[in-house]
Amino acid sequence: MKIIIDFDMIKQHYKNFGEDFxxxxxxxxxxxxxxxxxxxPYYQLRGKPITEEQAFQIILYTEKxxxxxxxxxxxxxxxxCFCNSLFHxxxxxxxxxxxxxxxxFIKKSFPKLRIILNELIEYLKAFPFLDFxxxxxxxxxxVPDDLYxxxxxxxxxxDYTIEFLNQQDTVKIYKEYDAKYGYNFNSDAINTxxxxxxxxxxxxxxxxxxxxxxFLM
Numbered sequence: 001m002k003i004i005i006d007f008d009m010i011k012q013h014y015k016n017f018g019e020d021f022x023x024x025x026x027x028x029x030x031x032x033x034x035x036x037x038x039x040x041p042y043y044q045l046r047g048k049p050i051t052e053e054q055a056f057q058i059i060l061y062t063e064k065x066x067x068x069x070x071x072x073x074x075x076x077x078x079x080x081c082f083c084n085s086l087f088h089x090x091x092x093x094x095x096x097x098x099x100x101x102x103x104x105f106i107k108k109s110f111p112k113l114r115i116i117l118n119e120l121i122e123y124l125k126a127f128p129f130l131d132f133x134x135x136x137x138x139x140x141x142x143v144p145d146d147l148y149x150x151x152x153x154x155x156x157x158x159d160y161t162i163e164f165l166n167q168q169d170t171v172k173i174y175k176e177y178d179a180k181y182g183y184n185f186n187s188d189a190i191n192t193x194x195x196x197x198x199x200x201x202x203x204x205x206x207x208x209x210x211x212x213x214x215f216l217m
Contacts, residue, residue: 001124002161003117034113037152038140040105044147045082045093046177047100047132047157055098058127059084060201062094069214071202077122080115081106082134086190087215093132096194100132101183105141113164120155120162131158133165135174148175 050058064085066072082102084092093102108115124130137150144150154170156163165173195215196207204210 004163036111037138039109040141041136042105042139043134043136045102045134046181050098052098055094058094080108081119083107087195090187090190096189128160133173133177135170
């Protein structure tokens with residue numbers, strides 16, 4: 001796996017706040033201490049569609065409600081920033097048909113690049129076929145009128161590589177992905193039948209009672 005950082009952007013970020021940055025000394029972790037400007041940044045994510053079976057595996061191992069119920073074993077994926085909460089909130093970056101996309105807010109307050117990278121590294125290790133870009137804005141708990149004018153930075157996952165992008169590169173790549181793949185959340189696909197399919201994969205026998213007890217469907 002490769003991780004590519006735009007050091008010039010981070011140097012400028014530190015300079016704006018009157019701080020020094022030594023991009024040559026990676027051991028001091030300055031580059032991953034980069035903190036996004038908003039407390040709860042708004043972002044948009046667009047990605048290359050995957051197969052339904054690949055989507056099923058992602059949902060099984062990243063769905064927030066399954067994590068809370070301790071159904072997921074042998075995985076370290078934390079989902080602190082980019083959550084899949086399909087069955088409780090009808091919100092997530094993956095859909096059953098393989099569509100990848102999301103408009104939302106990073107869940108971690110004042111997220112640092114280190115936290116985001118750690119999460120995305122876990123995703124990419126588990127699912128090396130992922131290919132998507134995230135445009136992160138400096139809008140705090142608000143949807144911008146113009147996405148492109150409010151982008152602070154971006155993260156691009158492709159070819160088993162994670163790239164931290166400056167504003168200009170983020171706009172360019174995001175526009176390409178949005179035009180090519182688009183995004184439309186199909187809430188009808190998040191239904192009881194699909195939830196039962198997931199629960200059966202976890203060997204839950206009486207799925208009807210389990211759903212009544214733990215889910216509002």
